[in-house]
Amino acid sequence: MIEFQGLSKVYGGFDAVKPLSLTVKRGEVFGFLGPNGAGKTTTIRMMMGILVPSAGQVRIDGLDCHTEPAEVKRRVGYLPDTPIFYDYLRGREILQFVAEMHGYSRAEAAERGARLLAEFGLQEAAEDYAVNYSLGMKKRLGLACALIHDPVVLILDEPINGLDPRASRDVQERLLAAAARGVTIFVSTHLLDMAEKLCDRVGIIHHGQLVATGTLDEIRAKASASGSLEDVFLKITDEAAAERTE
């Protein structure tokens, strides 16, 4: 469903993302793990067409994200790591705007919006201007915007970063429900217990380079480590750092 073919991003002398080749199958939940500044957000932005790849390409459902962005967006729902919304629009209006821009009629957009707001528990907040929202509310609204057109692929950048435990559990349950429906989910995070619970496969990126990929057991075996994902992760990223300095 999602294919990275040598995708890379270079800023002057700095390699933000080294050539990345990876395949995410349909219906899979793929976790993109890495420390802060590893290149996760850069990769995701290249998938959404916000950044232009320096080399290589990424395809979603066979469509190139850079040359056919509009078609890709029909299939994809996106949640950025810090969602910022128009300050003087109500949550309900923002959701309606996104739905209409995806092509729904006004009435249908309103109906979908109302349903999603109820699901996410945002009915009260929806009448408030987005300038008054807390981070948790913004993330929930962002997730609602991502899900409103029933996409087949979800791309989420740090979805539970900064949420309280209940909200975090809520989001994870929603993602699991979506995965059960067959949605392909590409989620980047540095919170490893969520990745452990949620993901079928993970990829670990460190200093722009993909250093390990596979299911949790495969990674454990490759790193010849045991224990939780956290221990494995720390060992792998340590090795990678050691390799770089050699």
Place this chain on the structure above:
Amino acid sequence: MTRQAMQPLTPGRAIWLMMKMRLTRQRNMVANNVFSKFRKKQGRNGIGKKSSLWVLTLVMVAFMLFTFFNVSRNVVLNMDCNLSAHSACHVVGKEGERFDDLERAAAELHAAPFRPELARSLTMVVTLLFAIAVLLPLGSKELAQPDWDMEWLVTMPVERSTLLWGRLLERSAANFSGMFALLPPLAVIGWYSGLGWYALLAALLAMALLLPLAALLHTLADTGLRMWLPASQLRNLQAITGLFSMPLIYFIMALGMPGASGFVMDLARGFPAWTVWTPPGMVLQAMQAPDLGAAVYMIAILLLETAVLMWAGVALMRYQLRHGVVNSGARESVRRKQPVATDATASVGLRARLSNALSPLKRRELRLLSRDRNFLVQTLLLPVVIVVSQMIFNGKLNSFAELGQHHTTTAAIAFGIGVYVLMLSAFQTLNNEGQVLWLLYTVPRSIESVLKEKAQLWGTLTMIYPLVVIGISAWYTTHFEWRMLALLLIVFTGIPIYSMIAVSLGVFACDPQAVEARARVRPTYVYLYMLLASFYTWSIYSSVWSQKLVVMVLVASMALALWQKARDALPYLLDPAAAPPPRVSTADGLIAATAFFIMQGLITLLIMQGTDTPTLKAATMAFAGAGLLVYVLMRFVYWRSKTGGVPAVLRGGDLAATLRYGALAAAIACTTGLAYMAGLQHTSVWPEIAKQMSASSGSRAWLLALAVVAAPLCEEFIFRGLIYGGLRRSMPALPAMAMSAAIFAVVHPPVSILPVFVLGLCTAWAYERSKTLLGPMLVHAAYNAVILSWQFWR
């Protein structure tokens, strides 16, 4: 390891550290802009290289200072003339008319101290400028946004009053608009008070006292009021301050105009006398003091006043902030009475029908416009305020009735308002998205279609302004002229074109991710936009219809070209380090065509050296020479920047097909040309033209060679290769052919516009068919050969 005892921070050192931090930040910002070329990491290398911008800034600063000094001088002298009937500057001219001799006024001012009326009025001027020094910085930053600055500094181990004093001092030091407003007038007043070159020093000292007072008022509003007022009222306040500075500026400028309307001077005369004891008045008194003792006395009073006011102000601020430094928990009020289901029931009624006709993007834009008071005022009200102030204070159009008589001026005003509103709205489309631009990347629509809709919306909305102005003019018009319709057409075609230009330039000008509100718009593009707008007014003012047409065609094609360039840059909008790969575009072609046009004129002038009409020989040499120069230059630039898509002469074409199509096109073009020339023989202008077209036999062969070989080579590269090729990228063949032929035709002398237009169409068709430049070149060569031979050997 010994622990050094931390020394308690003295207030002076704290203030010094705060100022140092501010200055370091400013320096880093400037260094980042200036030296980005030398940094490997980041820097947009799209259009408008940042590293050369600082030169432009310096030039603009020098220009502005010069202008302000001039305006101040005019204000002082003009007021002296107009305020008192006994002024020496009223002279009676040779024919008995009365006029004001400003030089005499200057001499008079040097000789004696200011008259009381003048002193009062100048106090008023300085007070108004002081108000501007307060209002401009106040209106520039978002009042309703949380003050993260103060929040963070308050966590340092410094006394609150130290923080406040620090804030006042740093604001005085960084108030550049205040410095521009105050320094020139104070220096001019000092000069005319007889201080000579010490006037500048005196002005600087006066500024050093007035700017902290301005900073005080600014901070009282900014820091203190934020605690007292809810967010929505703060936004109202900000909108109002934005509006008020404009009339003030116009008022002051009007004082410097000789024809200023009477009530402006009445206001100046009626300014209360006690104001000479306020700080601005004290500055004036100190400068006017007859001897050093009196001056010292005045300065002492001024210092005392300033100190007392500052101390009282800081005390007031401490009182305002006694409950805390930030106003937390202030939520924007929302009317909550509406039930959620209104959207479904809102599908009936005119308003609903109207909003149904608009796309979701346009509806959202209008909704944001109606809620964002600041934006609303800035975009829609401010132009009205400016124009009304202009009209009232300048006295040129003392009544609306005059709008009915001076149609050209009315058209210019109508167009001017429209263009100004566009600059505030369509130009800023990306900035209005701001940090929310990412949301537009998640929907299945290209950013280009979004921008197109915005251009449409703002183009339509903006039409209201010219409509109103022209409506008023039509109401007062006494009789009808055809010229009025032409002006109407020019204005109403201009607005959509400039909406497109504004949006395209806005793509390059805006930096939605910049944190500083001031850094969000790159000034170069604003100047470019204003330059292009003033170019269009040539079309309004010119009385020659061909010139009007030329300007309109060039501007329309410029709009398309800029749109294309903007579209190329769109994928790289949010990418700080990438830029579109250089490609041949219509904009390059237009620049080449303009350069060709200008160089041709220059070379003709050089050859003719002042004699009136250019001979055929001169014209041909100019054509060939200019073409050659531009061709060589463009090829060089493309080679250096490794541009893609450069049109080829021979590569990639089918020779047989080329010759076939070329022959056909040449036949059509030549026939048309000959027919036109034959027809022209029977008209009255023929003898004039025939005289111009004669040439000595010796130069005929040489001229023929130039016209047949050199001219086609270069002109085809520019007009067909660059312009037609660039246009073809965005539109189907027929409009592109028409447009490129039109541009080709308008740069030729008016007598030959028609056959040259047909030639343009034929060569474009040949290019379209043969895909190489050889075809059009052959056509053009054939045409030139036939026409010239006919002229020589008729």
